[in-house]
Structures are given as structure tokens and as C-alpha cells.
Amino acid sequence: MYRIGIDIGGTNMRVGIFDDGGNLVVKEKILTNAQEGATVAIKRLKLLINEVLNSKEVDKTQKIKGIGVGSPGPLDPWKGEIQSPPNLPGWDNIPLRQNLQDKYNLPVFLHNDANAAALGEFLYAYNKEVKNLVYITVSTGIGGGIISDGKLMLGDKGSAGEVGHIIIRPDGNMCSCGNRGCLEAQASGTGIFTRTQEALKNYDRPTILKNFDLLSSKEIIEAANLGDSFAKHIIEEVQMDLALGIVNIAHAYNPQKIVFGGGVMQSGDTFIQPVIERAREMILPSMAENLDFSVTKLGGDLGLFGAAALVDYFQD
Template sequence: MATQRGVLALDIGGTKLAVAMVTPDGRTHAFLSEPTDKLRGPDAVIAHLFEMGHRSITAAGLGGPLALGISCGGPLDAAAGVLTQPLHLPGWIDVPIVAMAREEFGVPAVVENDASAAVLGEHRFGAARGADIALYLTLSTGVGGGSIIDGRLHRGAAGNGGEFGHLTVRPGGRDCLCGRRGCLEAYASGTSIAERANDLLAASDRDSSLRSLPAVRAEHVSAAASAGDALAIEVWDETTALLGQAVTDLINLFEPHVVVLGGGVTRSGSQLLDPVSRIAHATAMPPAARASVTLAGLGDEVCVVGAGVLALDLMEDVNV
């Protein structure tokens, strides 16, 4: 029996890099995840990413990849294959990532916004499988979004549509990296959850288990809130309330069959999903309120699988 061939999938996140070989059944092989260390700059990070890709190819034992897909936060120019100025990768200006990948691996390559890649992965192999209208929000270093409309990925006029993280949920609120104030990303990303907890700790002498930690992260806040820490509960309740508000607005706007939540913050599971789903179902207009709100079926590998779907589709387009 012939060995199944695959594609190489690369995900560039603000916190971590992830790679894997992906086969046409959606399975990942030799999945690797390592810190981005973005302050090293694009040349060093991309060299590390490509080195991880070569390791994954060798470890997977499927032979060389037939194509390559890359997911990364925007803004980016997918048609040109260029990372124009990703918000969570400071100093990455007009990086020709597709040309660099083609030269490195010698196969056709494609890049897409990470959340758009993720919604493709969830639509093909995960929690949104078969849905004609599906929305995806990634809650990670930042907050991204992607949508499937009439069974197809919606990209927008210039390819950067679906920036759900920059919905205004609190006018005049916290500063956002996009330059505006009060965006969902400024409240529901893992970065902002930790920052808001630190702000509360610095602003008062309130008792909190978070004070003993050398560096507060979003997972610490969710765990402390679950354990009854009042300060952590305040941060977490604001997070879920504003995320629930944003999901409600998206449901009213798109009337989707399903809204999928993914990214590192969703490792808190029902602690995040239950209040967000409850708010959305209680406040969205009928019949849109019937939309399912669920966690990503592909877990931490969602963006890698999505990048794999991009590469698998590219193979068909170029008849590889």
C-alpha cells in the first residue's frame, strides 16, 4: 500500500510557532509547537519556523510535502503572499513570506489570516463541518475572526475581512494595538486578560492569589476565578460579558449556524463557553439566537490544520 502524501502547515503566532505535516484526511503528523520569541525579528523567527518545518517533514515520514500553507495574524496581503504589518509581530513590515517559503521548500505555497485559516479547518474537519454559515473567533495573543458564508471563506475586498477582534465593545475603553479604544481584543485576548488583572493588582492592595505569581497569565486568572478569587472573578466576568456581547452582535449580523471559539483562552472550557453561550442565546434576536456556540473541535492544532487545508486546496488549484 502506497504511503499517503501530505502538505506542510506553518502557523506564525505572536506567542508560539506551530508546524505539522497534514494529510488529506485532516490528520496532523509530527506536530511541533515552540515559542515565537518575536523580539528576535522576522529573519530569526522565520529561520526557526523553517527549521521546525524541516524537522516535521523528517519526523512525519511521509516524504516531501506537495504544497505548503501558512497562517498568520494580519494585516497581510494573501494574494501577494506578503505579511504587510501583523499587529502582534512588531517590526514585521512587508515580509514576503510565500516567496521565502517557496524558495526554502521548493513547493507551491500560500498564506492566509490565521483566523480565516482556522475557520477553514473547522469547516472542513471540526466543529463547523458542513455549516453553510459559520463564524470563528480565536482568543489568543490577540482576537481574530473568520467566516464561512454560503459554504465559502469570506475574505473581504482586500483579503482582511473578519477582524472580529476590533468590534467596539466598550466605547472609549482600553487602548488596542490597532490604534482604537474599547475593542474586543483589548478585553478578551489572553494578553489583555493578564494586563487587566495586573492593573487591578497595582491599583489597590486587594487580596488575591495572583499576587504571589512572578508573571500573571490568562490561565492563572481563569484558574484563580474558578477557585473563588474575587479579583480574578472580576476580570473573568468582564471578559465573558464583553465576549458574549460581541458574539451576540455577530449572531444578529450574520445569522450563522454555528459560532466556534478557539485559541489558548478557550482552554478554560465551560468556564468561558457557558456564560458566553448563555448571554448570546438570551440576547440575540430570534431566530438567529438558535445559532450554536461551541469550542473548536480541532483544539490547539486548529490553525495548523487550517493552514493544511489551504495547502491541500492549493494542490487542487495548481494540479499538483
């Protein structure tokens, strides 16, 4: 049987089909164009689903087990509604699950994209062998998903795992959630940019960052790697804040494995290794002893794998 995985993002919507062996048979993507509104975007998503289903790689005799959808939150997985994500403006209380069920007459499972990613790692990357796993995405924001004793932790509203909103510095940067010093505000791609932009206002010594008209976390990390003292100071502060967040996560959930994903992770070992080393120094020895850190094995397709994993997890 096949299962359909749908990864909805602020920039792209992606659709993939997976077989029983967890192999990605075919995938396609289109721009989300969220500003056009949910109704228009969902119509285009259905056209993309149909295109993938009709592709030559798909065996038309195979049945479809279900559809899994990973989406930015907030959302309600029980109602199957997307509820006003910041990067999907105008997507207010959209009953996406019912919409897709009515169209395709298949079971549909809608969950936060980070929770779905954690399931993708659990089912496809580690074949259920790692029973206690935390997935952390460090990108524009910071999110997470938690597998505890082989089960996805959801919480009362399906919002468990919001690790980006652990407060680590009460006097820190203002977060989009309204609090100060959240891990996301301190150590996400956006946080790196904001910290750098503010610090540059009062920095009167040479730094290669002053030569950039447009800055991003990638350029700032690269400048630090090149030895720019200003950029190194910023990144070292970010690494410490991320390490503090990881320590809190490790102490709260006692995982066997912490898996990293997201755009900032593309900066490589020079960024994440110091974070891991600092975190290990602060985690209780009994918890740190068997704790393993890694970057996702599923690469850029993790969102699709995670969405497909929803089908197997919630139907088996």
C-alpha cells in the first residue's frame, strides 16, 4: 500500500508517495503563495496531489492507506484545523483534514510539522529502535517533537514539544510569542540575525559583516568561521543559549537521542559541535552517559517522511 505525505511550509507545499518499505516513490512541490489565501492554495495543493498520483512512477493498482499532513502550528490535530500560523497569513481555522477527506475519501492526519518530523525519525530513520528521541529543528524558528517510550508526546492541545519557547534568559530578546528570552528568540536563524543587527549599532571596530547589505544567519556563521571577532562573539553567545536549551530538554525528557534538523544545521559541525560539547558538560552525568546527538538522516525530505509517518503511526 501507498501513503501520501504532504509537507506544508510558508514557502513551498510538497507532496510525496511512500511504499510499504518506507521508500519515497515520487515527490513534487509548488510554491505555497500563502498570501493568495487558504482556499486558492488548497485548490492548488489538490492539483499537485493528483499530479503525483498520476505520475508514471506510481503503481495504479496499489491502494492508498491514508494521507499525512505536516504543517506549521498552531493547529488542532484533534479537529484537523490549521489555526493562524504566522507564516501562513489568513489561514485561520482552516478545516484541512475534512477538506482532504471529502475530496479523496481517505483517512487524513494533520499534525505540527516538528511532531511529524520526530515521528519520521522514529519510524523511518531508526525503525522504532530508539524509544526516547527528541527532534529539534533550528531554522527561522525553533521547534521540536518528542518520542517518549515509543509514543509521540502530544499534550492536551496537541502542542507538546514547543521547545522553542523554553525561556532561558528572562531579560533576553523579545519573542514573537510575547515573552522575552525564549530559545527561539535567542538561537534561531531569526534570533542570530536580530542579535547581530542590534549589536552592530554600537560596534565601532572593523567587522566583515558591515560589508553586507543583506545579512542572514548563514553569513554570520560563515564570518565567525573565518575568524571575524565580532561574529565569533555573537555565535558563541548563540551556541551557549542553544546548549542551555538542550540541557533543559535533556533533563525534562531524558532521551536516548537528540536529532537536529533545519536550515541552521546546514552550517555544519563547526556550529553544532561546540553546542553539543557545552551541553554535555551541563547535563547530569547519568543522563549524558548514553545520550547520542546526530543530524537528521532524512535530509531535505524529512518533512515528507514525517507526514507519511503520521499515517502509519495513527493507523497501526
